[in-house]
Amino acid sequence: MSRLSYVVRLPSGVYYFRRAIPPALRSFMPDPWRGKTAWKESLRTSDYPAAKKAHARVWQRCSADFDTAERAKRGEPVRPSEAPPSLPPDADIQDAVLAELLTADEAERAVGDARRQLQDTAERAQWPDLVSLPRRGMAEDHYHVYGIELEEELRLYRVALSRADPRPVDAECRAFLREHRILIGSTSDTYHEAGMLILKATVRAFDDAGAQAGEVVDTPAPPAAGTAAKLTVNAKAREERQPFTSADLAAIFGTGVYRNGDRPAGGEAAYWLPVLALLTEARQGELAQLQVGHAVRDPESGVWHLHIGTSGAGVAAMAGRRGGWRGTPERSVG
Template identity: 25%
Template sequence: MCSYLHKAPNGIYYFRMSIPLDLRPFMGGKREIKMSLGLKDRDAAKLVIPDRTKAAHKLLDRARRDKAVATAPEPALPKSPARLDRERAQWEYDQEQAALIEDAAFAADMEIEALEPIMDALAAGHEPNASLSDIARAGRLLVTHEREKADADKRSAIAKMYARYGENGPAVEGQNQPVDCQSDPQPTGPCKGVYLDTDIVDGWAAERKPSPRGKDAYWRDAKLFNSMIGRKSVEQITKADVMAYKRMLIADPKRSQINVRDRLAYLRTLLEWAAQEDIIPGNPARDVKMAVSERGEKRKDFDTDNLTALFSGPVHANRAIPKDGMAGGQAAYWLPLIALFMGARREEIGQLRVCDVKRVPYIDEAEQRQEAWCIDITDTGDDDALPNQIKNEASNRLVPLHPKLIELGFIEYVERLPDQAGRVFPGLKPIGIGQKLTDKWGQWFSRYKVACGIADKAKVFHSFRHTWKTHAVDAGIPERICRQFQGHEGKDAADKYGATPSMRVLVAAIAAYRVPGLKLSGTE
């Protein structure tokens, strides 16, 4: 009996050899090696089986070598100080890039939201009532949208074709096919019917509690993966699928290396959660990453001239609070000042509640009881319809106010607010899927800084955090204290040990912070 010889319903004989389970990830996730012998005579087919067997064993040997390389443990070497510095610098750069990507995505969302009525009118064949520049931009966005939709439909059709026929197309009778690993249309066990874009995203989000915008981003990436590879139950997703997804992303000229890296990271996160929940035996995307050599435009600090120009503008020099609703009333005055003197993120400041501004007791160096005005940046609080949002666990922090903010009248402003159970900046309104309070405000600030003479696109509101860090280091504030003020996570395991810096230390540190050359006029 020739165990590798099988006759198809059309009478053609095939060579078929099962692939061991542990080698399948290294042979494209295939279940067996299969090839057509192009013969209908059994005796003739048996004569070519030995050669095909040798070829198949060569493929298996190559897969075993690939497995040995992939599973070989890396030697554990101690990290040098120089390597630790490089890793820290890379971590900070990655943080900046992630924030840049978030800002760019938000700007694109806001532009589409503003131009959506014009796009709808153009799609319906109506003449929109808008400026020529807005119509032109909306038209380009509409064309881009239609092209992306067509590309997604095309990829879906191709995926269905491959699922039906395999990469070589339908077999032709009598054709001698080359040795190949044929696609396995079904998993070895029963299909669980657990899908990436529904069950996995929902389960991951229920546990990790991302913002609505964050969940939507992961859902869109799951849909992108399905459109390129084909929608399949999650246990059917193989490393070969992930590698194919990576190649398709790289081949897309509209995607940068950073974009590809982030798409793979989102997929890796979802599959890692599925593996941790024992939905799948392992994460097929765990080792599939994108090396990034390109570097985006790095955000710059505000220099003294920039800050002088900004705070000499009408909002701060004359206390001329804009009537534009996007400016959020008093938020136009206070958000830049708090960001400059406290190093906090924009949304962290904008979502402050009155109860988050509080007096906190502490013991000073003379062992005397003192109190310090603080802001409590947290994701806990009232069970209202709009809970606070923070970036990560390290962002939960209680930090003392800079004396300059108290001098300028921030405490008096908070105490005079009519709604002492509400927010510090009631003029800010939530918008979009993420329900962020400061998104529209950010658009207003971008225009306002240009009006004040700051046209450099690399200098944005987030630059206040960079500026704060520069002046904090110049003031001799230790890195551990800087991280506490800015809500940054530690860079290594050693940073996770030890208590939060005491209020006494934080009060002394913020008092040492100053912005050389900046003069602010007037107090409230």
């Protein structure tokens, strides 16, 4: 096993990066290392393979700071550090993803049946042949359909993992990077690394959760506050969306698309996307992925709704919601 440069192992077993700063460079080091005797940072793991990956990231940042100090000492212009931003420890990212997915799964099984929100008890009483819904938990048909959807999603994620292709979790990866203010391009190695970590944790959550088979699964505690990102489901829920003003609506529906029947390069989407967004309150990114087959009619209630999930729109539709589908009722236009 090759030795990692400037790395020591503490009595606790955790690996630590420590590089001494020569006295001649200490006054030229960038903050927070100016005047310090050593550049140091915990690799936050006792696992050697994980420490090796973390070492590569920390070494780049450390080298960039030493290069900056050398240039400053020679009186040369100091350029911003070009070292790539670092990610939180792999284990923290995967634990955060796993915790959120299992929490969402538990919520779906407890109170996720959309029929409870679409119809109240009085409305369902008008159709005595409807399936009886438990106050909490899953009706048999809900359990059956949810299980099929989990299998479809797991199959898609497994194929992506075997191809080292994190695109199915691209929305979750972007949410993670925004949370950590990591500004990198989608073609960078760091972006791909974050996506693969999220994808691996997603496969693990779907594959090993076991709730569909009736197994008892403990949801791992997410990393301590401030050490890892909040990912996926809640990242979308925190989006702040401001309502349109009358002036906004007048500007949108006063364009040639609505007044003159104009159709730009996007064709009919230019007309229907704003209308559907206002009527359904769904995200426009979700609506843009829909196909005709996503408008379905509930066989029990006769209510038409948009089925936002995994069927029909491939990978892109996965971004709408983790752990199943989301039904958006359509409103009549009078």
